[in-house]
Amino acid sequence: MKTGIKFKPCNVGTAEVHNRREQKYIDAINRKYGKTYFWTERTQLNESWRNPDYADSLSDTLEQLKVLVKQKTGRAMQMKSHERVDRKTGKVKVIAGSSAIREGCPPIKPDTTIEDFAEFNAWLASKNITLISIDLHRDEGHIDEYSDELKVNNHAHIIVDWIDHQTGKSVKLSKADCEEMQTVLARSLGMERGTPKQDTGIEGLNAIEYKEKMAQQHYQELQQKNASLEIDNTAKQQQRDQLDAEIKEKTKKANRENGSKILEGGAAIGNTVAHLFGKGKYAQLEAENERLQAKINEFPILVNQEAKKLTKILSAKLENANKANENAKFQYDLLRMKYDSLMIAKDAQEEKLQKIIDEKDYEIRHIEARLQTFLKGLEEKCQNAISAIVDYATSIFDIFTHEHYVPVRDYISASPNKEKSANMLLFFTQLWLTGEQQERAKDKVQKVLNGYYERKQTKKHEQRAVAETQAKENIRTETRSLPDYRQPRTGYVPIDIFHDGETERFYVPAAAKKVWNEEFYYRFTANSDELTNMAAAIFVGLFLAQTTSENVGGGTSNDMPWRDKDDDDERWARRCAAAACQVLGKHPKRGRCR
Numbered sequence: 001m002k003t004g005i006k007f008k009p010c011n012v013g014t015a016e017v018h019n020r021r022e023q024k025y026i027d028a029i030n031r032k033y034g035k036t037y038f039w040t041e042r043t044q045l046n047e048s049w050r051n052p053d054y055a056d057s058l059s060d061t062l063e064q065l066k067v068l069v070k071q072k073t074g075r076a077m078q079m080k081s082h083e084r085v086d087r088k089t090g091k092v093k094v095i096a097g098s099s100a101i102r103e104g105c106p107p108i109k110p111d112t113t114i115e116d117f118a119e120f121n122a123w124l125a126s127k128n129i130t131l132i133s134i135d136l137h138r139d140e141g142h143i144d145e146y147s148d149e150l151k152v153n154n155h156a157h158i159i160v161d162w163i164d165h166q167t168g169k170s171v172k173l174s175k176a177d178c179e180e181m182q183t184v185l186a187r188s189l190g191m192e193r194g195t196p197k198q199d200t201g202i203e204g205l206n207a208i209e210y211k212e213k214m215a216q217q218h219y220q221e222l223q224q225k226n227a228s229l230e231i232d233n234t235a236k237q238q239q240r241d242q243l244d245a246e247i248k249e250k251t252k253k254a255n256r257e258n259g260s261k262i263l264e265g266g267a268a269i270g271n272t273v274a275h276l277f278g279k280g281k282y283a284q285l286e287a288e289n290e291r292l293q294a295k296i297n298e299f300p301i302l303v304n305q306e307a308k309k310l311t312k313i314l315s316a317k318l319e320n321a322n323k324a325n326e327n328a329k330f331q332y333d334l335l336r337m338k339y340d341s342l343m344i345a346k347d348a349q350e351e352k353l354q355k356i357i358d359e360k361d362y363e364i365r366h367i368e369a370r371l372q373t374f375l376k377g378l379e380e381k382c383q384n385a386i387s388a389i390v391d392y393a394t395s396i397f398d399i400f401t402h403e404h405y406v407p408v409r410d411y412i413s414a415s416p417n418k419e420k421s422a423n424m425l426l427f428f429t430q431l432w433l434t435g436e437q438q439e440r441a442k443d444k445v446q447k448v449l450n451g452y453y454e455r456k457q458t459k460k461h462e463q464r465a466v467a468e469t470q471a472k473e474n475i476r477t478e479t480r481s482l483p484d485y486r487q488p489r490t491g492y493v494p495i496d497i498f499h500d501g502e503t504e505r506f507y508v509p510a511a512a513k514k515v516w517n518e519e520f521y522y523r524f525t526a527n528s529d530e531l532t533n534m535a536a537a538i539f540v541g542l543f544l545a546q547t548t549s550e551n552v553g554g555g556t557s558n559d560m561p562w563r564d565k566d567d568d569d570e571r572w573a574r575r576c577a578a579a580a581c582q583v584l585g586k587h588p589k590r591g592r593c594r
Contacts, residue, residue, distance in 0.1 A: 003191040007102040009101075009103075010058065010099075013338035014338050015058060046138055051130070065101070068163065072166075102159070103159045110138070127173065233303070422448070497542065516535050516577055523589065524589055526587040535577045536576075
């Protein structure tokens, strides 16, 4: 016995009541057709199993899967099919909608049990397909027209969840997977695998499509038998007409011969006497005539008997075909009714959801407008502080720069109740920040409130003062003469250096100025001018390059106090740029929150 399966979109509205043979479903069928299409006395032989993780109805499960898909992919589940036109070829391609819940109906053996599907269930799980329910039906079938025996259609209804819960997308099976699925099912049930579609050229059918196909096939068989009977009747009618013609011809011939015998005299009298006594040629003709007449009288009776027999067989087949068509039509009407009701409910729900979304959008716009009005009413320091906190917390870099620190410090310092001001900032900024971002902002605001950054800045200024003092001492005691960068020369460009409260013009190599422009490009570096000023001061020998303990992990270093004799202008400029970054720090430029 062969088996196979093809999963198709499940009608969540009627699948459960059909598979479980619920009483309301049976009553609905009886009201419409006066009888059911299954044998109720065999319903007790059916078996059912339900996955405990899917205790809700299929309709509720479908709604839950829609929510899952929205959460995982950010897009609503596309249930309806839609058309896509190829711009190059103009061909229209139908894109099928998503089928989150699918159903397959494989044939089974009379002794198949739920446990026999264990291997098939494991294979589905390996493909991220979850089994929802299995229902074994042994109460459907038809009466054989020749033996009057019940031919049971043993089959199963397998309903599965076709959504990968890790990605929120429909499971995609390759051609090889589909072929393997048929083999695993047959092996699991101990049955023979069905013939592949590429060998038969026949597309897999569901239960209703199969019934419609069989009903059409029976109807065609009845038409062929009816045509055959008409041909037989025509042939027998021709045979009857031929026999009637022979009888008439022989009767005419006998009459002519009898007339001739009488006119001939004695011979005719002898034949006449022989006729009276049942002898002679005339008696033979009469006997043949009676035999043929008896055969003719028998013929309508035989034809009538054969016609009744064939009519009875054809009527039974026609009745079965009509019953199958009625069942198929009932299934179609029921599915159509459920589909229409689901579409009406879906449209109503979409309209309701759209109304809720519109209302929420209006509320959000209203709140945003009120917030903007509220923020405009705040003092400038508060606005700057809020923008700085939001800019830091939403940045991908966890760097609280000087530009972030100053507005927050100014606002908190200006308030008599600093802790209250800090809490107020955190309250306002939570409107733009997530939970994780709020924690980052809270940490930095608390450090500003505790004076952490002020202490850190004071320490840095002290270290810088020490470095500058040491540099001055080294410059005074150094006997080595430095180039005079105060005089213009060919290939040198002017640069103004701020040092000891004064600005003085120097002339440095154009290659050095180009290095600093690249290293401290003003569009990306917030403290570009300060870094360039420090690097130029080191280059011309105004003070020693000093590396702070905060940037290198402890201690100070005089590894680069003077220009090495082997350094060219470009290399010396890059070393000066690195030293400036170590002392001042390189701060990336960031945008402000609006």
